[in-house]
Structures are given as C-alpha cells and as structure tokens.
Amino acid sequence: MRRKLAAGNWKMNGTGASLAEVEALKAALPGEAVDVLLCPPATLLHRMSATCAGSPIATGGQDCHAADSGAHTGDVSAAMLADAGASHVILGHSERRTDHGETDADVRAKTAAAWAAGLTAVVCIGETEAEREAGRTLAVIGAQLEGSVPNGATGSRLVVAYEPVWAIGTGKVPTIPQIAEVHDFLREALVQRFGETAGSAVRLLYGGSVKPSNAAEIFAVENVDGALVGGASLKAADFGAIISALAAA
Ligand SMILES: O=C(CO)COP(=O)(O)O
Numbered sequence: 306m307r308r309k310l311a312a313g314n315w316k317m318n319g320t321g322a323s324l325a326e327v328e329a330l331k332a333a334l335p336g337e338a339v340d341v342l343l344c345p346p347a348t349l350l351h352r353m354s355a356t357c358a359g360s361p362i363a364t365g366g367q368d369c370h371a372a373d374s375g376a377h378t379g380d381v382s383a384a385m386l387a388d389a390g391a392s393h394v395i396l397g398h399s400e401r402r403t404d405h406g407e408t409d410a411d412v413r414a415k416t417a418a419a420w421a422a423g424l425t426a427v428v429c430i431g432e433t434e435a436e437r438e439a440g441r442t443l444a445v446i447g448a449q450l451e452g453s454v455p456n457g458a459t460g461s462r463l464v465v466a467y468e469p470v471w472a473i474g475t476g477k478v479p480t481i482p483q484i485a486e487v488h489d490f491l492r493e494a495l496v497q498r499f500g501e502t503a504g505s506a507v508r509l510l511y512g513g514s515v516k517p518s519n520a521a522e523i524f525a526v527e528n529v530d531g532a533l534v535g536g537a538s539l540k541a542a543d544f545g546a547i548i549s550a551l552a553a554a
Contacts, residue, residue: 311340312344316367316400327356338552340361343362343364345364386422395533396426396453431513446491450491458495458503459506460505473514474514484529509528515532515533515534521553524550
C-alpha cells in the first residue's frame with residue numbers, strides 16, 4: 306500500500322510571517338492518515354523545518370545543484386537542503402525547465418545528487434498545451450520520465466509529479482479520464498523500468514490547479530497517490546481542506 310502524500314510547493318512566496326500559516330496547518334491536520342510535505346523557498350527552509358519539528362509535516366527544497374559544493378553562486382546543494390532540515394526536494398518543475406532551461410539530463414543529475422544526500426526526489430514532468438493538442442502527451446511525459454530519473458529508483462527515493470504545464474496556475478484542469486490515462490501510463494512505465502516492487506511503490510502526484518473544490522474527484526483516481534499543490538498550499542485553510550480530502554479518499 307502506498308501512503309498518500311499531500312505536497313505543497315510555495316514557489317517564490319513566503320517570509321517569516323508566513324510561518325503562522327504553518328502553525329495553523331499543524332493544528333488542523335487530520336492525524337497520521339496521510340503524509341504532508343511543504344516546500345518553501347530556500348530562505349525559509351530552516352525556520353519552517355524547526356516549526357514543523359515533532360509534527361507530521363516534512364519539509365523540502367524546490368531545487369538543488371547537481372554538485373556537492375563549489376563555485377556555483379546562488380545555488381544550493383542537496384546536502385545543504387538536508388542540513389536545513391529537508392527530507393525531500395522538488396526537481397525539474399516546469400518553471401525551472403522554462404525559466405532556467407533545465408533539461409532532462411540536468412534533472413537526472415540533480416536527482417542523483419538528491420539521492421546521494423539522502424533526500425527523496427519529487428521529479429516533475431508534464432506536457433505543454435501544444436503537445437497535448439498534437440496528441441503527444443504520453444510520448445512527451447514518457448521521454449521526460451525516462452530522461453529525468455536515474456537508475457535505482459525506489460518508493461522511498463522517488464515521487465513523480467505529473468503537472469501539465471497548461472494546468473499550472475491557470476485554473477484549468479485535465480478531465481478525470483485524462484488524469485487517469487497519464488497516471489496509469491506512468492505506473493506501467495515505472496513497473497517496466499524499475500520492477501514490480503519498486504515501480505508499484507513510487508508515489509504519483511497530480512499537480513496543476515488543485516483546489517479544495519476539485520481535490521476529491523482527482524483523489525478518487527486509482528493511480529493518483531496525492532497532489533503537488535501550488536497556490537492553494539499557501540493558506541492553511543485551503544491546504545488543510547485538500548489534505549482532508551486526501552485522507553478521506
Ligand atoms: O506548479 C504547481 C505545483 O508545483 C501547481 O501550481 P498551482 O496549484 O498553483 O496550479
């Protein structure tokens with residue numbers, strides 16, 4: 306049985322004042338029914354990890370460099386994230402791929418670095434609107450999965466987030482059959498490449514305009530093991546409602 310996971314990606318949002326939302330979320334969590342992860346900006350990671358200590362909320366980074374240390378101004382390494390209290394790191398988010406030109410090979414190297422530092426990698430993949438309209442969705446995400454994940458994935462090292470680029474921050478969401486088709490395809494690809502045990506244990510998150518109002522129907526899809534939530538993870542009331550929907554699924 307895969308444990309469900311509700312993950313929040315705060316993107317470039319949040320300062321010390323935002324920790325009040327984390328305190329409110331802690332107070333509202335529905336027991337131990339699901340795993341909860343918050344990924345704040347790097348500047349807030351250490352403080353958020355301290356705020357979450359002793360609670361079921363894990364913390365993660367939003368990116369890391371592939372190298373352990375060195376002359377890479379402005380970057381942080383996986384070991385630095387771990388040192389700041391992180392257990393996870395989001396890698397290959399479409400905003401990194403677009404804003405910083407990250408390739409599948411970059412994401413693969415970063416994922417290997419995350420694993421070497423003992424972090425769980427949350428690897429993001431997803432098609433653009435043009436790719437979906439051209440009927441290339443499964444080909445695109447299949448290639449991204451193959452290229453972005455190194456050999457040796459296991460259920461504890463890897464989470465895959467399917468985030469259609471056109472659904473991020475837009476309020477547009479794929480239909481339930483479209484989500485099911487992609488998640489079934491990803492499950493099959495993981496089992497084929499990593500074997501039945503590891504491939505079945507990797508959690509598959511859906512991301513892109515997940516809200517309290519649409520969470521329950523998305524979480525009812527068989528191979529959806531949770532969500533990677535952007536905007537709605539910033540407010541304890543909204544993220545708490547999404548977590549409750551996951552716990553009830
Ligand atoms: O990119 C996302 C999470 O990583 C999704 O963002 P939104 O939930 O704001 O659409």
